[in-house]
Amino acid sequence: MNYIILDLEWNQCPSGKKNENKDLKFEIIEIGAVKVDDNRQYVSEFHEFVSPTVYRALHKITKDMTKLTISELDKSDKFNEAATRFFDWCGSDGDYMFGTWGSMDLAELQNNCKYFGVDHKFEKPLVFYDIQKLYSLCFSDGKTRVSLETAIDEQKINKEIPFHTAVYDAIYTARVFEVIDFERVKRYTSVDTYCIPDNKEEEFFFNYGTYTKYISRGFPEREMIMKDSRVRSMHCCVCGRNVKRVIKWYSIGNQRMYCGVGFCEQHGYVKGKVKVRMTHDNLWYGIKILKLTDEEGAVQIRDRQIINREKRRERRHREMERRLKEAAESESETT
Numbered sequence: 001m002n003y004i005i006l007d008l009e010w011n012q013c014p015s016g017k018k019n020e021n022k023d024l025k026f027e028i029i030e031i032g033a034v035k036v037d038d039n040r041q042y043v044s045e046f047h048e049f050v051s052p053t054v055y056r057a058l059h060k061i062t063k064d065m066t067k068l069t070i071s072e073l074d075k076s077d078k079f080n081e082a083a084t085r086f087f088d089w090c091g092s093d094g095d096y097m098f099g100t101w102g103s104m105d106l107a108e109l110q111n112n113c114k115y116f117g118v119d120h121k122f123e124k125p126l127v128f129y130d131i132q133k134l135y136s137l138c139f140s141d142g143k144t145r146v147s148l149e150t151a152i153d154e155q156k157i158n159k160e161i162p163f164h165t166a167v168y169d170a171i172y173t174a175r176v177f178e179v180i181d182f183e184r185v186k187r188y189t190s191v192d193t194y195c196i197p198d199n200k201e202e203e204f205f206f207n208y209g210t211y212t213k214y215i216s217r218g219f220p221e222r223e224m225i226m227k228d229s230r231v232r233s234m235h236c237c238v239c240g241r242n243v244k245r246v247i248k249w250y251s252i253g254n255q256r257m258y259c260g261v262g263f264c265e266q267h268g269y270v271k272g273k274v275k276v277r278m279t280h281d282n283l284w285y286g287i288k289i290l291k292l293t294d295e296e297g298a299v300q301i302r303d304r305q306i307i308n309r310e311k312r313r314e315r316r317h318r319e320m321e322r323r324l325k326e327a328a329e330s331e332s333e334t335t
């Protein structure tokens with residue numbers, strides 16, 4: 001199995017969001033990648049610029065970061081040709097897995113392929129390595145994210161080539177990939193959600209040992225997510241048995257996330273989190289993570305629920321007062 005360490009540079013609407021093409025917010029202008037083998041050793045590299053067709057001027061951020069110009073980019077082929085050569089270089093499906101710094105590149109790659117009609121079938125689910133996450137798991141708490149340059153500095157890797165050129169960033173990412181304790185973190189793959197499951201049968205499920213991840217199919221309405229029995233269900237991440245719910249799902253942050261707790265007779269408390277997300281084609285889906293916890297962990301989630309309830313009550317109270325005040329004012333205006 002080879003790993004394709006990918007880094008893209010993209011451009012966005014130079015005159016701001018209101019003028020952007022809603023189907024292509026980010027247009028790829030450079031594809032850089034390094035192929036490494038099973039032992040994470042260098043095999044070959046791919047580098048192409050792309051002549052842009054949607055945004056014919058560079059956004060200030062892109063210009064500052066990449067130091068590129070449109071006339072330079074126009075010496076290259078358009079996205080279709082570059083992407084086709086890129087996929088040919090990657091190898092046959094199933095022979096390689098993508099690795100990226102952070103989790104944005106694969107979504108943008110798929111969106112550009114869709115927009116420009118590049119005929120490439122991505123694996124479903126698209127499992128990849130987020131090397132930024134693996135780096136955090138190896139050298140930090142697994143949650144903090146540092147920039148690629150910070151990781152390079154921390155690892156005292158030679159910085160003889162500039163950053164923010166796709167192929168160089170890919171080379172740096174590959175070097176970080178080489179120095180991490182891969183065997184220890186190998187199981188912590190990531191899954192891209194640009195394409196979510198089409199139906200119940202296809203729903204994604206991953207077991208990472210101490211936690212599980214489930215990604216639901218899409219729903220037209222946000223409210224439908226937590227009404228679905230498969231999203232709501234809770235199981236023990238060790239034995240897989242359904243668990244007794246001890247704290248029912250409650251929402252925090254304006255229904256963007258739900259929390260709950262279950263209890264397995266054999267393995268103890270299981271804490272659950274459902275993140276509510278929307279796809280590029282306006283479908284709502286849930287990402288459920290179930291993880292073993294202890295009594296203290298369960299108590300924390302209950303405390304959070306109490307605080308949350310209190311906040312909601314206060315909000316309702318303020319809203320009521322505001323309405324009463326408005327009503328009183330309009331009354332005094334009419335009399």
Ligand SMILES: [Zn+2]
Binds near residue numbers: 236241264266
């Ligand atoms: Zn259990």
